[in-house]
Amino acid sequence: MSKSKPTPPPATPTPREAVSNAKLEELDQNREDSHGQFLTTNQGVRINDDHNSLKAGERGPTLLxxxxxxxxxxxxxxxxxxxxxxxxxxxxxxxxxxxxxxxxxxxxxxxxxxxxxxxxxxxxxxxxxxxxxxxxxxxxxxxxxxxxxxxxxxxxxxxxxxVFHIQDAAKFPDLVHAVKPEPHNEIPQATAAHDTFWDFISVTPEAMHIIMWLMSDRALPxxxxxxxxxxxxxxxxxxxxxxxxxxxxxxxxxxxxxxxxxxxxxxxxxxxxxxxxxxxxxxxxxxxxxxxxxxxxxxxxxxxxxxxxxxxxxxxxxxxxxxxxxxxxxxxxxxxxxxxxxxxxxxxxxxxxxxxxxxxSNDPLLQGRLFSxxxxxxxxxxxxxxxxxxxxRSLCPMHNGQRDGHMRQAINKGQTSYSPNLLNDNFPKQAKQAEGGFVSHPERIEAHKVRARSKSFVDHYSQARLFWNSQTEVEQMHMVKALRFEIGHVLQESIRSRMLILLSQVSEDLAARVAEGLGLAVPSAEGVQINLNVGADTDPAPYQSGPAKADTGRDSALSMAVTAKANAGKESIKTRHVAILATDGADLEAIADLMKALMDQGAQTAIVATHLGSIKGENGQQMLVNGTFQSTASVLYDAVYVAGGAASVAKLKQDADAVRFVNEAYRHCKPIAASAAGIELLKAAAYPGATDILDAEGVVTSDDAQVGELAKKFMAAMAQHRFWDRELKAMPA
Known part of the structure; x- marks a missing residue:
């Protein structure tokens, strides 16, 4: 049976196609392009100021x-x-x-x-x-x-x-719209590394302080x-x-x-x-x-x-x-x-x-959140x-006149649901302050109703500079890399340039280092104003930040690295995850001794081997395996120990995943320990030309198969969490 030739498309639309085209035209009528238009409410009222909620005075509460x-x-x-x-x-x-x-x-x-x-x-x-x-x-x-x-x-x-990105709750929808996946393609997910977020930030200098936090390791707990x-x-x-x-x-x-x-x-x-x-x-x-x-x-x-x-x-x-x-x-x-x-x-x-x-307080962001x-x-x-x-549900009794509504669960008895009443002796009654009644603080307010921002809010750069200056050298390097990654995903060069201007107000060094990674020069900020288009009757000047203070000082609490070093002798290793690398032929007695020492201090251990099941020791004993190099990775652990045993280490050195496991742990500045033959795996994982891995901070080794002293040094290293200064001397992470 021969196949029929395909029928060519008709010259005129079929009735069904005509209906479809009509529907498309109807949809087109609902599509809007806001370019060149005034900002309005949903009822078409033109908005004079979309950046500030209505308050009783510049520093007063937001009005309902x-x-x-x-x-x-x-x-x-x-x-x-x-x-x-x-x-x-x-x-x-x-x-x-x-x-x-x-x-x-x-x-x-x-x-x-x-x-x-x-x-x-x-x-x-x-x-x-x-x-x-x-x-x-x-x-x-x-x-x-x-x-x-x-x-x-x-x-x-x-x-x-x-701190937060914005100073007034009126801007919260704009902030979230900017950071969410872009509406035309729903890309990208769970990241700010795209045009709309940095476009918003580049014209919202009040956000520069939290940008410093977001680009720091604080954003990656x-x-x-x-x-x-x-x-x-x-x-x-x-x-x-x-x-x-x-x-x-x-x-x-x-x-x-x-x-x-x-x-x-x-x-x-x-x-x-x-x-x-x-x-x-x-x-x-x-x-x-x-x-x-x-x-x-x-x-x-x-x-x-x-x-x-x-x-x-x-x-x-x-x-x-x-x-x-x-x-x-x-x-x-x-x-x-x-x-x-x-x-x-x-x-x-x-x-x-x-x-x-x-x-x-009268924080305008807090006041708006109370409604939202x-x-x-x-x-x-x-x-x-x-x-x-x-x-x-509150654990203390709830009594009021609120009734009905979707999914009501309480079964309220009685005739009254209003106050005052005499049918129920005016119960539930109001509580006096001495009876635990909530009384708002009687703050005195005398002010005009205005849409404005207090002039005391307009220094957008000094605390951003304080945060930058408070970071260690390696923490600053992390921030530079983060900004290069984030802004590097922005397609519009004009947005990247505006961000460099704002970064230069925080730190010229920061801006120059970010600009180098973007292949741009830092534009001059002279005469630059970020016009928020707040309406013809509003002077944009109050929204322009003055320059950051020349000397903001430092705050030690803002640096995680400084805090960690200060607490190095105080912090425990409780709940830290330690990977123990071993396979058949390992020194299981030494592993058992180390595991006991670690678990006595609250750490968690896992044997990572070339295969599941059990590994056999040098003397024929066995130990259960928790994971393999295919099922787990160094990034899921806080520290790594390479067990001794010549046969075990020889096999691990031939396993590319095992070598990479140690390599990555070192790259990510984690504590590493090795005893006896295990030291050879560390040497195999070292970066060519890098500082000798055996002499690096946070790397503990022992030629002796006994792990007593090594365990103490290893746990002391674990208490410091990371040795970030390795990045300044070796292959950076």
Missing amino acids: EDFIFREKMTHFDHERIPERIVHARGVAAHGYFEAYDNNASLTRAAFLQPGVKTPVFARFSTVAGSRGSTDLARDTRGFSVKFYTEEGVYDLVGNNMP RSLRMMEGFGVHTFRLIDAAGKSRFVKFHWKPLLGVHGVAWEEAQQVSGKDPDFHRRDLWNSIEMGAYPEWELGVQVVEEEDEFKFDFDLLDPTKLIPEDLVPVQPLGKMVLNRNVDNYFAETEQVAFHPGHVVPGIDF YTDTQLKRLGGPNFHEIPIN
Whole structure:
């Protein structure tokens, strides 16, 4: 049977094609091009200032009547379902917080009184990526804790960085739109390395401080358990007499603050994108409970204006060298969730969930978030009863006149749901302050309604310079490489040039080093103004930062490397992961001795060999293998030990993956140890022309098969976490 020839397409559209073309024309009518147009509300009202929310005075609270902000934020909050718009990828755990005995003079909050123990639920997250992205993206991390106090739920909503990108909540939708995958192709995922983000940053100089943090190793934590947390905003603590003090909240991990190399983070994302989740889960399951101290920096109200920055500016921090952190208590996470969706996914944090003794400042970013968080939960969790979901429910009784709504769980009895009433003797009644009633701090405000930003907010570069100057030489090198990577992915040269101008305001050296990697010269900043197009009636000058202070000094708390060295003799090796490289013919007695020494100090060990099952020792004994060079990698461990045994080492030297395992561990500046014949594998893994691996910092060797003394030196090296200075002398990571 012969095949029929294909029928040529008709000269005129078929009826079905005609309908399809008509539909396309209808869709075209809904496509909009904003080029050359005025900015408007959804109702077509032209907007004069889209950069500032309406406030009672330049430093006053945001007003609820700001219909432009409310419309913009409401639309933004409801843009994505069902996952969170930001902080979608998270992991959480239960635990408790126990207050120290020094807090009564600062606050009347019951959970901070001496010895009080409060259940908590903590959630950690990346910000920009979706639920399916990697844990090791270069990103800010969320760090939020829900305290189930006897006075109600208190949520400390924070990040692992103490500052933010913007100064006013009106710009939050713009920030997130810029950092998310670009809308025309939904690329790239979980990274800021693209045009729209850096375009936004290049015309938003107030973001330069957090850009320094994001380009540092702070954006690549080794573990969530080794990550600081910050409340970001300035809050108030109110004592029993009603006296108010300004505070900044800090979480300090007891394991120290540590990061990973960028190359290492990229490899971890491929080897185990759930690295942080798995680490937190496994640590809790094995009883190595993560711990943090909660502390505050306290500023008396009369000292509000004594600094050369504004306490209400969320792009600024208070240097710890100026105001030390006072510890309030300790949090311990000791139980994993039972159901990810019911707990981790459905938990709803809100900076407006406060208890008596804690109150807000007029930080314009915080003021906007107080509206946005409630609005977001209404959409994400189905309605106004999200507070009744078990993970969100207060442990103390709830009584009010709120009724009905989607997914109502409480069964309220009685006739009345209003106040005042006489049918129920006016119950539930209002509580006096002495009865635990929440009373807002009576701050006096006299101001005009304005859309403006305080002139005290306009130094955008001094604290960015402070952060840069506080980093060690190798940390600065990491930041330069990060900026070259990020801005190197920007296609528009004009954006790259604008970023170099902003970087030059932070540090001329920084800008020059980044420019060299981009193949550009640093443009002159003379006469350059970044016009935010704030409206014809608004002078753009207040938004232009003056030059950074010539001498910003340094703050030792801003450098992880400086902090790690200062704590080198204090930090334990608890929960550190050690890979032990060995195969058949290894000295299993020495391995057993080393494993015991490490595990006695709380470290975790794993035998990595050329095959699964068991390896046979020199004397015929056997030891179980935990992984092979094909199933695991050095980036998943904190330190490496190469066991002795001539037959074992000979086989490992012939295995390219084994050689690369040691090579990468050295490249990533990790502690390495080897005994007896194991030293030969280190020599095989050394970079040609590099500093002798055996003489490098953090490399511990012993010709003796006995590992007693070697174990002590190895554990001392592990306590320092990394030896970053290797990068200045050898092949950089």
